[in-house]
Amino acid sequence: MRWTLKPKPDSKTVEDLQKALQVDQSVATLLVQRGIETYEEAKRFFRPSFEELHDPFLMKDMDKAVARIEAALSNNENILVFGDYDVDGTTSVALMSSYLKTKSDSIATYIPDRYDEGYGISYKGIDFAQDNDFSLIIALDCGVKAIDKINYASEKGIDFIICDHHRPGPELPKAVAVLDPKRDDCEYPFKELCGCGVGFKLIQALASKDGKTIEDLGEYLDLIATAIGADIVPIVGENRALAYFGLQIINTQPRPGIKAIIEQVKKDVLTITDVVFIVAPRINAAGRMKHGNYAVTLLTETNEELAKEYAQEINEFNLDRRETDQRITQEALVQIEENKEEDRLTTVVYHETWHKGVIGIVASRLIETHYRPTLVFTKSGSKLAASARSIKGFDVYNALEACAEHIEQFGGHKYAAGLTLDPENYEAFKQAFEDEVTKTIDRSLLTPEIRIDSQIKLKDITPKFYRIISQFAPFGPGNMTPIFMTENLKDTGYGKCVGEDDKHLRLTATQGKDKIVCIGFNLGNKCDLITHNKPFDAVYSIDENHWQGNVSLQLKLRDIKA
Template sequence: MITHPAPPSKRWLFKPFPDRPDEQQAVADLVQVLNVSPFLASLLVQRGVYSFDEARYFFRPELTHLHDPFQMRDMDRAVDRITLAMHRQEKILIYGDYDVDGTTSVSLMYGFLRTHYEHLDHYIPDRYKEGYGISRAGIQYAADNGFTLIIALDCGIKSIDRVAEATALGVDFIICDHHRPGNEIPAAVAVLDPKRADCQYPYKELTGCGVGFKLLQALCRRWGLPVDDLWPYLDLVVVSIACDIVPITGENRALAYYGLKQLNTAPRTGFQALMRVAGFMRDDEACPHKDKHLDIGNVVFGLGPRINAAGRIKHARDAVNLLLAESFDEAEEFAYFLHAHNKDRQDLDKGMTEQALDMIRRNDLLINAKSTVLFDASWHKGVIGIVASRCIEQFYRPTIILTQSNDKAAGSARSVAGFDVYEAIEECADLLEQFGGHTFAAGLTMPIENIDAFREKFEQVVSERILDEYLIPRVEVDLPLDFSEINDKFYRVMKQMSPFGPHNLAPIFCTEDVVLVGEPMLMKEKHIKFTCRQRRSGHQFTAVGFGLGAWADHLRSDEPFSICYSLEMNHFNNRSTMQLYLKDIKI
């Protein structure tokens, strides 16, 4: 039998334990007023919850607590321009990016406005012919077809030249974006972006769809419409929040909390059809599967890839058509289109990832570098971002995957925890034609002849800035936990801390001094499953480790080890049992 080497352990980073006097007092108070264990109270204090009122807001956020939309810079100008356009019977074009945030944004804005106004249409640029952001083709389409106002969502904050070109053609712009602005703001009628340095809006982490939602909230107030008219659109907002990987804190937490309620109780027809093809709904029911309550993870891994696949493989208008569909038959047709596109995307992703990993393994310089920059002119532009993420799973470092598009090199960048890849790319701006994005993900375009120089400079920037510890995958552990603390009440209260996501991740615990009960089981040669007992407490649980199958050769029944894990309820044969989902093992 071949014995596989034990996987290298990850860095276990322990979040600060609440041990300051004020934190200890808060833990003691929460134990009393909430009737929870000190462990659960400590989890809450770690998340900034110190009092009963803060706990009430954390566990039960209210839509009445959403910020005043008119606190956002230019909001009054945007509302005035849309109102004027409707009064004049102007044609309005809703323009958005081709990813999940962009397509949900367009569906939100167009879907709401069409219930009050008829002279409007929507436009999504072609990923391959037009590229990211505001395109000349999109502006020309608006001008040729008599549109005098474009509402751009999830893009536009750096489109200085395009907005100027549109103005010269008699087309006004309202920009609703959430990406970092450059040094100059486009000369649009209104630029809504909470990340503007001159914007005093109190919450900065909205998605593009979230900014669009705030615009609709302002329109409802100005037009005297009940704000309740907006709540059915929250299923779109939560999908954007989940798939754009933004912090689920503050306003996003409230929007995600009620968005998930909408998605699970009364989703729009398009989401019903998509949930069915994704396996979240029974074929004989017109509501979500009773045993499958969708959470942020289901949205990210179940719905998001299918919506994204439209723009990656064919055209993102299929995703918008799905989300705007009113009849189930129409929605189901588009859902199957997206499902098929996603299967094609998976095949492309797998083949390109194998090629990319092979390129790294065959090159000593690439193996030993602190960054990865790969180029292949034949790679499919629609999946290079996914391939970058796959490469990071094997070689944990900032990664950029480039392909040829319109005689240029177009790329997607992904980063590792703690390292700002956007800033590193910005240092190489002299070699680029265009770039934009976030701390952990970015897009860029350059002349093909600049690739080698860019690779060299990017490696230099990363090597100078990145700490060696950032090149080791990490697990953030909330608390050490005895098995004796884990029970149904503990799990119920913990789950009420959801929705989980960035800045409010599902708690991860670690337990020491555990031993095997019986032999570990290897599943599909990649995953491990075993029962383990904590010697101190005597309690035992079943543990599952996806991708941790190599540990099966290294765990011994008489040798204690430590585990870090999250808690989930496993539902099988009408029985529910607590299960540990392993993140890492240390002997």
């Protein structure tokens, strides 16, 4: 791991903020590093407000989208709410359909089958709409590149409204409205909404026509907080406010489907991290292992007993998913070793039987072992389909764009993308991708980096300090959990490896008269660094340890060095 200590911010700015807030210098430093330099900025950061949400009509085409939906509702048209099969897509469909059903009985939902139809708007979905007299489709978390499919729908007399957040191509589809803050001609102030976020802006605009405000839409915020966490969008600006209030709903009055998931894990208060690792994988498992419809059914169910049944079903899908992705990861690691590809700057692996629903997870797991841009391919009908994942600082979407001659279609983000290609193009693509990455990547990025906010001493870690930095939450891209470094620590002599296969490290670190318990997940192989009273340096975050009714602070080690 590369340890990178963030540059110290301007000392005068830190000093002024410290005085204004009456906090320790270390807290003021952390705030200035996050771009918070004044009392007013700090107030907005610590107390998110609905006032931070922008007028939805600032988004290009919002007026057209609202007018078309209002016309459809007035004429009692059949409206089909269409979304992708992942968490962002299924929460978007649950949100939009739940809202529209308060206004009309002529609302239905459609999630494409991952295996039969693939990602995004599908011809099969459009045919379904025609066969069932739907004259308007609202597409969420997809559609901004679906030029041909929107034309196909238009020929059948079906209108489209697109709510997307992915990068558009050079041409926009000819839909009634294309809501996407990443459009070049869209001046919406916040560009980092997830798909569910764009959908929420649409219902916010519709509600405003009825004289309703954001406070009247609280019941939908648990969905959007789940999507924000799962889609790993920056938790700043509008996303921070939506995630903050959405977490409050999740922890006080979640919809029955989310409540049923929480009850399965018996956790009292969920953070955004818990949403990412507890709620999101279960919702995702439906589309990965069976069908995304199961997730929408769970998220829209109002009967608590039925929701418990659906949540149990989805939990079974998640257990199946976990077993499948672990097996495929091991097979992929063997393939890398057998093909002697350790010296490549990319990982590209393929097996025709690998489960399409988990290849994205497998790509992420491979990066944990071989830290480089990664694609995992499987057979999908007559084509090969892949999930791409990248490493911090490298734009895999741009790399795929440079290899477009070998690809049939692709889409996604800087760090995650999906693509399909013809089998005969696989080897050529694999080499082209390796060549492009070799040509463009900064070699230092191939060593994982830990960015350290501040260097502190153990005596600085007090309950008050922890209470303040806890209020920095919700954490995520743009506002990551504070990471600290402390030098010249020693173990009390009782440190040891714990857990299955001794994978983890547990110790009590001391520095002078101060000491604190530490847990280092997957750091068991570094146990020898702390033995025999050897001094070591540590990088860590601070959290609470709950044990037998007692609560104490502990260090969550990220790495240690002699």
